[in-house]
Amino acid sequence: MRRIKVSVIVPVYNTGKYVDECAPSLLGQSLPADEYEVIYVDDGSTDDTPARLEKIAAAHPNVQVHTMPNSGWPGAPRNLGMRHAKGEYIQFVDHDDTLGSEALERLYEHAKRNDADVVIGKMSTTMARPRRLFRYTVDACTIENDELMQSLSPHKMFRRAFVEEHGLRYPEGPWIMEDLAFVSAAYLKAERISILADYPCYYWMKRDDGGNNTRHRFNPRHGFWPNLRTIVRQLKDGTTPSDDLDALQNRLLHRLYHVEILSRAREPEILREDPDEQRQRFEAARELVLEEFPAAVRDGLPALSRLRAELLERGDFDGAVTLAQRVREVQARGQIGEPQWENGCLVADVTLDLLRGDGTPLVLVERGGKWWLDPELLDGVPGTEDGWEVRDPFRLAYAELVVKDRDREDWWYPEGDLEVRLRPHGEGRSRLVGSGRLRLDPERLAGGRPLGRGVHDVWAYVQLLGIDRMVRMTTGDGTPGAPAAGPAAGPALTGGRLALPYWTTGRGQLALDLGQRLRRLGPDTAGVAAANAMRGKGSLPLPYVASVDSAPVPVEVRVASLKVAAKLVPGANGTARLRLPARIELPAGRHPVTLPKADTPVAYAVVRDGSLLRLEGPAYEAGTGRRLRDAVADNRQVRRVRRRLGR
Structure with missing residues (x-):
C-alpha cells in the first residue's frame, strides 16, 4: 500500500445535495486514489446527509466518514478530521465547494519541491474580488509577505507534522472566525509558505440557497x-x-x-x-x-x-454615515484605447481614475505645499470644515488589470504593471490616475498556458485614497450603452483558434471570444473587405484576420446554398487565408462565400464541373484579364480541341 500524501478533510452539516455536487471533484483528482484520502466529518446532521456520505464511502475505498454530536461550527469537525488524518499534508475543503481536477497533485508537488509548511492554492470565487496574492506563483515566503493576510480562509494545504508540532487547532463550538484564528497562527509559525497561482485549485462559489454565506x-x-x-x-x-x-x-x-x-x-x-x-x-x-x-x-x-x-475613534456615527453617503457615489472609470494585435498579444493603452457622483473627476487640491481631499466629497462631514490633509497620495494605492474567464469564474493577470501617479487637472488640482498598457496573451495568460475556449472579460481593480472598486474596461465613459457593441479589433488566429475581440452589448466592455464561443467570424468582425487579388487556386488572403504562427482553424462556410468545410490557415505577412476544398458540388458559375452567421460575402468561388477553379475577393470587378480567360475557356472551339486532346 502506498503512503498517503494528502488527507482531504471536509466538515459537513445538513449539507444534502451539495455533498453529491462536491464529491466528484474530490474523487476525480489526478493524484492516484491510493495516494490520498477524503475524510468527511458529520457534525450531527438531521437530514439525509449521513446516508449520502455512507453511499459515497461504500463506493470509494479512500473515503471515510466520521460522526460527532452537533458542535454548531466547523472547528470541532476539522479537529476531529485531523486526528484521523494519515496524510503527509492536510487539505481543508468545505462541503459546498470544489477542487480543480489537478489541485491535490499540483499542491503536493509544490509543497514537496519547496519544503513548505503551508501552501496557498489559487482560488476562483464569486464570493470576493480577485486577490493580487495570486498574481504570481511564489516558491517560498514568510509572514513578512503581508499580502498573505488577503487569504485567511481555511482552504489551504498544511504539512501535518508542522500542525502537530505547534499544536495548531481550530477553536471549537459556535466560534465565528475560527478560520482566521487557525490560519493566522499557522502563518506566524511557518518557516516556509508557498503560493501556487498558475492553476485554479479551489472553487469557492456562492450557493443558490445562500447557505455558504456567514450569517x-x-x-x-x-x-x-x-x-x-x-x-x-x-x-x-x-x-x-x-x-x-x-x-x-x-x-x-x-x-x-x-x-x-x-x-x-x-x-x-x-x-x-x-x-x-x-x-x-x-x-x-x-x-x-x-x-x-x-x-x-x-x-x-x-x-x-x-x-x-x-x-x-471619536464616536461620530452620524459623521461616518455622511461620509459613507458621499463615498458611495464615487465610481471608478476604466478607459482603454483602440486594441490591436502585436506579436500574438492583444494590446491597448489603459487609464483608470475615480469620478464623483456628478461624473466629474475626484481631485486633490494643493494648498500651502500640501495635498487636501476634494472639498466636494467632504461636504457636510464633521471635522473637515478646513479640509482633510492627504499626507501621502500614494499610500497603499495600486491599480491592476484582471481578465475573467466568464465560463469558469477564473481570474488571470495580464503581463505588466500599471503605474499610479498624479496628473494635473488645472487650477492647483490633480487627480490620481492609474495608467499603463494591457498586454493579453491568449496562449500564456492562464498560468503560462492557453486560455480555455470561451469569453474572457477585461476588468481592472483600483485602490486609491482608501476607495477600492472593480471596474469594467470600456472604450467610453463606462455608462450603459456608451460605446456601440461590435468588434474591438480584427480577429486573430492564435493557437489554432479564432480570437475575436469585441465590445459587449450595453456596457461596451472589452471581451475576447476564443474558439467562437459566442461570436462568429462575419462582416461585423471583418472591418474591411477581403483582398481582391487572386493568389493561388482555392485560397484567398483575408487581411483583417491576423495570423500568429497558428495551426489551421476549421470553419464551416456557405458557398451559395451549400455548407462547405473550409479552413483558415496562416498566410504570408501575418494574415490568414481562407481555403476551400478542391471539390464543390455546385453548378458552374461564380458563387458567394459567406462565413457563419454572416450575410455579406467575403469571397466568391468560381466553380466548373464540380471543381473549384479559384476564389475571388468581393471587390472584384469584371473586365480584367481573369474574366478574359474565363471567356476564352467558354469558347466552343477551344472546348472541342481540349476534348480531342483528352483534356
Missing part, C-alpha cells in the same frame, strides 16, 4: 468581538510593536482594521443595516480599536480610510 455574524452566541480581540492579540504576541507605520505588526493588523473594523463605519454596511443595530456595532468596533490597535495602524491608512477611522 448572523454579530449574534452574541458566536462571540464576534471577543474572537476578533483574540486574533488581534495573537498577531501582537507573535510580532514586535513599533511606531513605524510599515513595521510588520502594523502591516498585519492593517487587514483586520480595514476589513473587520472599518466595515462597521463605511458603505455599504453602515447605510444598509438598521441604524440602531449598526450603532451598537460601531460602538463595539470603537471600543476594540481604542483598546487593542496601536495608533500607527490608523496613521498608516490611506487618506479616506484614515478619516473613517478618525470618525470611528
Whole structure:
C-alpha cells in the first residue's frame, strides 16, 4: 500500500445535495486514489446527509466518514478530521465547494519541491474580488509577505507534522472566525509558505440557497468581538510593536482594521443595516480599536480610510454615515484605447481614475505645499470644515488589470504593471490616475498556458485614497450603452483558434471570444473587405484576420446554398487565408462565400464541373484579364480541341 500524501478533510452539516455536487471533484483528482484520502466529518446532521456520505464511502475505498454530536461550527469537525488524518499534508475543503481536477497533485508537488509548511492554492470565487496574492506563483515566503493576510480562509494545504508540532487547532463550538484564528497562527509559525497561482485549485462559489454565506455574524452566541480581540492579540504576541507605520505588526493588523473594523463605519454596511443595530456595532468596533490597535495602524491608512477611522475613534456615527453617503457615489472609470494585435498579444493603452457622483473627476487640491481631499466629497462631514490633509497620495494605492474567464469564474493577470501617479487637472488640482498598457496573451495568460475556449472579460481593480472598486474596461465613459457593441479589433488566429475581440452589448466592455464561443467570424468582425487579388487556386488572403504562427482553424462556410468545410490557415505577412476544398458540388458559375452567421460575402468561388477553379475577393470587378480567360475557356472551339486532346 502506498503512503498517503494528502488527507482531504471536509466538515459537513445538513449539507444534502451539495455533498453529491462536491464529491466528484474530490474523487476525480489526478493524484492516484491510493495516494490520498477524503475524510468527511458529520457534525450531527438531521437530514439525509449521513446516508449520502455512507453511499459515497461504500463506493470509494479512500473515503471515510466520521460522526460527532452537533458542535454548531466547523472547528470541532476539522479537529476531529485531523486526528484521523494519515496524510503527509492536510487539505481543508468545505462541503459546498470544489477542487480543480489537478489541485491535490499540483499542491503536493509544490509543497514537496519547496519544503513548505503551508501552501496557498489559487482560488476562483464569486464570493470576493480577485486577490493580487495570486498574481504570481511564489516558491517560498514568510509572514513578512503581508499580502498573505488577503487569504485567511481555511482552504489551504498544511504539512501535518508542522500542525502537530505547534499544536495548531481550530477553536471549537459556535466560534465565528475560527478560520482566521487557525490560519493566522499557522502563518506566524511557518518557516516556509508557498503560493501556487498558475492553476485554479479551489472553487469557492456562492450557493443558490445562500447557505455558504456567514450569517448572523454579530449574534452574541458566536462571540464576534471577543474572537476578533483574540486574533488581534495573537498577531501582537507573535510580532514586535513599533511606531513605524510599515513595521510588520502594523502591516498585519492593517487587514483586520480595514476589513473587520472599518466595515462597521463605511458603505455599504453602515447605510444598509438598521441604524440602531449598526450603532451598537460601531460602538463595539470603537471600543476594540481604542483598546487593542496601536495608533500607527490608523496613521498608516490611506487618506479616506484614515478619516473613517478618525470618525470611528471619536464616536461620530452620524459623521461616518455622511461620509459613507458621499463615498458611495464615487465610481471608478476604466478607459482603454483602440486594441490591436502585436506579436500574438492583444494590446491597448489603459487609464483608470475615480469620478464623483456628478461624473466629474475626484481631485486633490494643493494648498500651502500640501495635498487636501476634494472639498466636494467632504461636504457636510464633521471635522473637515478646513479640509482633510492627504499626507501621502500614494499610500497603499495600486491599480491592476484582471481578465475573467466568464465560463469558469477564473481570474488571470495580464503581463505588466500599471503605474499610479498624479496628473494635473488645472487650477492647483490633480487627480490620481492609474495608467499603463494591457498586454493579453491568449496562449500564456492562464498560468503560462492557453486560455480555455470561451469569453474572457477585461476588468481592472483600483485602490486609491482608501476607495477600492472593480471596474469594467470600456472604450467610453463606462455608462450603459456608451460605446456601440461590435468588434474591438480584427480577429486573430492564435493557437489554432479564432480570437475575436469585441465590445459587449450595453456596457461596451472589452471581451475576447476564443474558439467562437459566442461570436462568429462575419462582416461585423471583418472591418474591411477581403483582398481582391487572386493568389493561388482555392485560397484567398483575408487581411483583417491576423495570423500568429497558428495551426489551421476549421470553419464551416456557405458557398451559395451549400455548407462547405473550409479552413483558415496562416498566410504570408501575418494574415490568414481562407481555403476551400478542391471539390464543390455546385453548378458552374461564380458563387458567394459567406462565413457563419454572416450575410455579406467575403469571397466568391468560381466553380466548373464540380471543381473549384479559384476564389475571388468581393471587390472584384469584371473586365480584367481573369474574366478574359474565363471567356476564352467558354469558347466552343477551344472546348472541342481540349476534348480531342483528352483534356
